[in-house]
Amino acid sequence: MENRRQEILDAALEVFLERGFDSATMAAIRERSGASTGSIYHFFNGKAEMAAALLKIATSQWSLQSQAAGLADDPEQAVKASVAGFLSWGLANPRLFAFMDDLLARSRFSQDFTPVGDLIDAGRKAASDAYAAWAQAKVVRDLPWNVSYALIMGPAYAILRNSAGGAIDQSDVAEIVQSAWLSVRS
Structure with missing residues (x-):
């Protein structure tokens, strides 16, 4: 469970750095992390x-x-x-x-x-x-x-x-x- 959270954070960091925070989307983070939308929102509100x-x-x-x-x-x-x-x-x-x-x-x-x-x-x-x-x-x-x-x-x-x-x-x-x-x- 903690590994999934860290995988999402690792993906988010990469997406934020590549696209900028404002242009980063939850869909891009989901795609990069391989996590489901539900899994992402289980750990983070946004x-x-x-x-x-x-x-x-x-x-x-x-x-x-x-x-x-x-x-x-x-x-x-x-x-x-x-x-x-x-x-x-x-x-x-x-x-x-x-x-x-x-x-x-x-x-x-x-x-x-x-x-x-x-x-x-x-x-x-x-x-x-x-x-x-x-x-x-x-x-x-x-x-x-x-x-x-x-x-x-x-x-x-x-x-x-x-x-x-x-x-x-x-x-x-x-x-x-x-x-x-x-x-x-x-």
Whole structure:
């Protein structure tokens, strides 16, 4: 049963990347996955729910790569682990990264993406709260979360977008990871 769900998600990702989210159809996903319409709707109410499921997979894989969740008491290690994990995950999963990147942009402007937006908002709230606690402890600069997030994650997003799934030199990864911390530390 779980295999069928994953097969549908794998097919959805490919269709979304080939056609774009708006042009992707449930029929194309059904055809690509080999699943029946009933099977697809057993697992998902529609494309937005599939997108949210793909985002959950992406963020859980990123979290496993970074293991930053357990490092909340050490802001430097949490920031560095999160950025390093994100880069590692994005390089290993360029197609899922491309979809996630597109999804994040879309989620801000479309009500169709409510499940995605809710998931993103929950993650941002947790990260914002952790950063605020670090700022209160004067370990990081007291900046608005949007600015802090851009300083921490912006360069990682940029290099992944520009790498087109290619390799990135490990010295560049190390520089981005170190710069993320230096940009926000007190």
